[in-house]
Every structure is written in C-alpha cells, then in structure tokens.
Amino acid sequence: MDFELRVPGIDELGEAVAALREWQSDDAPMQLHPGDLGWFWRFGGEATAAAVRTWNQDGRVLAVGLLDGPDVLRVTTAPQFLHDAGLARRMAADIADPERGVLPAGKVNVEVPNGAALHEHLAEIGWGTDEAWTPLQRDLADPVEDPGLRIGVAGPELADLRAAVHRSAFEGSAFSEARWHAMAAGSPYADARCLLGFDEAANAVAAVTVWSAGPGRPGLIEPMGVHKDHRGRGYGKAICVAAAAALRELGSSGAIVCTPSSLAGAVATYASAGFRHLSERLDRHREA
Known part of the structure; x- marks a missing residue:
C-alpha cells in the first residue's frame, strides 16, 4: 500500500x-x-x-x-x-x-x-x-544540582505571571494567560511543567516549560526565557538547571533543547547548565 x-x-x-x-x-x-x-x-x-x-x-x-x-x-x-x-x-x-x-x-x-x-x-x-x-543534551542519570534560585511550578493561579515573563523575554510575543490555559488543556501537557524562577525580592525573573515524552525517554525544554529587566545575573543558567531537575523527576532520561546557532548567548547558557553540544543541524530551504 x-x-x-x-x-x-x-x-x-x-x-x-x-x-x-x-x-x-x-x-x-x-x-x-x-x-x-x-x-x-x-x-x-x-x-x-x-x-x-x-x-x-x-x-x-x-x-x-x-x-x-x-x-x-x-x-x-x-x-x-x-x-x-x-x-x-x-x-x-x-x-x-x-x-x-x-x-x-x-x-x-x-x-x-x-x-x-x-x-x-x-x-x-x-x-x-x-x-x-x-541541539544540546544533558544526561539525567545522576541527580541534578541545586539551581541556586527559588523555583515555583506555574499552575493556573500563576498563568498570567508565567505569560508576562515570556512576553518580556521574547519581544513581540503574544503569549497570554488564555493561551497558557489552551496549552495546558492539550494532551501533551499532562507530562509537562511550567517553572518560574524568583529572585530574593520575589520578582519572577525567568521561566521555562519542560515536556516529558515518558519515562526513559528524553524530555524537551521549550521555551526558556529570562525577563529583560533581570538579564546578566545567571538566571538563565539557573532556570535551565531547574528544568533538568524537573524532567528528571518526570522520569526523563535526558533533557534536550535546540536553538539557532546564531544565538551564541543562548547556546552558552545551556552549556553552562551542563548541556553538551550535539551535531549541528541545517534546515532544508527552497529559495522560490
């Protein structure tokens, strides 16, 4: 057939x-x-x-x-x-x-x-x-270190704050509380978590969503961002470490993420959080 x-x-x-x-x-x-x-x-x-x-x-x-x-x-x-x-x-x-x-x-x-x-x-x-x-990957066979940042799970009561951090991190984003609820209603979110990182003044400084594919399989980080007013203080590394820990708790064998190679800062952030580089990938393109 x-x-x-x-x-x-x-x-x-x-x-x-x-x-x-x-x-x-x-x-x-x-x-x-x-x-x-x-x-x-x-x-x-x-x-x-x-x-x-x-x-x-x-x-x-x-x-x-x-x-x-x-x-x-x-x-x-x-x-x-x-x-x-x-x-x-x-x-x-x-x-x-x-x-x-x-x-x-x-x-x-x-x-x-x-x-x-x-x-x-x-x-x-x-x-x-x-x-x-x-692409970058972190093995989760061993326990994950403390991220050095207070981490909270963003459920419905923090959906608006989660969305606000994302909009700050990604200029032009229209992510909203309503879109968070739509995402959370999807079947893949049953194996996902949204995390928020808070500084000592209780400001939400970074956010990440992690997606498990089931026990013994690699889980995905998508997306991760740091609030524009709190960059350059190590919060990106911290929230990536927290993401790895959350995926390990969900039973994932590893944490994976993929970012444009042109975003050198993002690649460096993941590497600082214990992710190793995998083989670079090139899109296929039709010019016209």
Whole structure:
C-alpha cells in the first residue's frame, strides 16, 4: 500500500502525539518532539490539528510534520523509516508541491533530523541548506544540582505571571494567560511543567516549560526565557538547571533543547547548565 498524506482531525491528534512519544530516544538525532506539538497547542486544539501533517501506511503513522508558521515545516519519521527511500521520496514530493497542502509556493524551510533520507531527496530536487541550529543534551542519570534560585511550578493561579515573563523575554510575543490555559488543556501537557524562577525580592525573573515524552525517554525544554529587566545575573543558567531537575523527576532520561546557532548567548547558557553540544543541524530551504 502507498504512503498516505493526512491532515488529522482534532480527535486524531492523539495518534500523532503517541507516535512522537514512541520515537524519542537518547540515541536518535534531534527531532520533532511531542512537546513541540504541546507548545503549539497554545493556539488551541483545532489550530494544532490544522498545522499537523502525517504520512501513514496501513493505518500506521510513519512520519509527523508540524507547520510551525506558514512557511516552516518541522518533520520527523519513525526510527525504522529514517532511511527509507520510498517514504522519503513521497514526503519530498508532497512537501515540494504546493497543491498537496503541506507548504505554500515560494520560499520555505523544512527542519529534518540529521541523517534522514529526506535530506537527500530534497537535495535531488534542488533544495539547498539554510539556517543552522545547535541541539544540546544533558544526561539525567545522576541527580541534578541545586539551581541556586527559588523555583515555583506555574499552575493556573500563576498563568498570567508565567505569560508576562515570556512576553518580556521574547519581544513581540503574544503569549497570554488564555493561551497558557489552551496549552495546558492539550494532551501533551499532562507530562509537562511550567517553572518560574524568583529572585530574593520575589520578582519572577525567568521561566521555562519542560515536556516529558515518558519515562526513559528524553524530555524537551521549550521555551526558556529570562525577563529583560533581570538579564546578566545567571538566571538563565539557573532556570535551565531547574528544568533538568524537573524532567528528571518526570522520569526523563535526558533533557534536550535546540536553538539557532546564531544565538551564541543562548547556546552558552545551556552549556553552562551542563548541556553538551550535539551535531549541528541545517534546515532544508527552497529559495522560490
């Protein structure tokens, strides 16, 4: 049977989330994580379903993509299909043809795990490489050190404060209390935590959300930010250490994060919190 491209309905999103959970491994290259869908869920379940694409065969999900914006697709495959030429050929054809409803015409980017056959098939049809990303990972086999910062879990009562720190950290962000509640209503958030860091004056200085993929699998940090009025004081490192500790409590084998290589300060912050660099990844890009 041929591979089938699908746009799952909101009732089918659980299949995509379950597949992504199953595919996470400490030995796998950095890839789309259930937490990525969880963070996107801040726009609501219907919007998340509309942004997801799956490639199925005989009713089984073999690849999942997330339209993280109108011209960016983040995609991964089941581990045993990472090098499958047939699936990669079909995915490349679907991605390249605007009429198939994956990406529009014009300039677009695709995030693909290192080593995936999809890289080769996109290159064969003229797609080059673009933005460089630095994945980082921290092993969680051993207990995590004290972050040196008071940490609180941000539930519904602190959702507005959590959102405010995020908006301060990321200029132009529209994250809000309502969007926090939408995110928390999504199925991936059952295995997630929002953390707030407080200084000695009880100011909320940093925030992070962590996403578990289940016991024994790597968990994701997405997003992490420091309030613009409290930068340069080590709070970024501290909240990253707290994030690692939270993921360890959730049973994660490791903590992973990926940031643009151009953001040298962010890369340095994660490294200072015990994260090691993994192989840099390049987006695939169509110029026009």
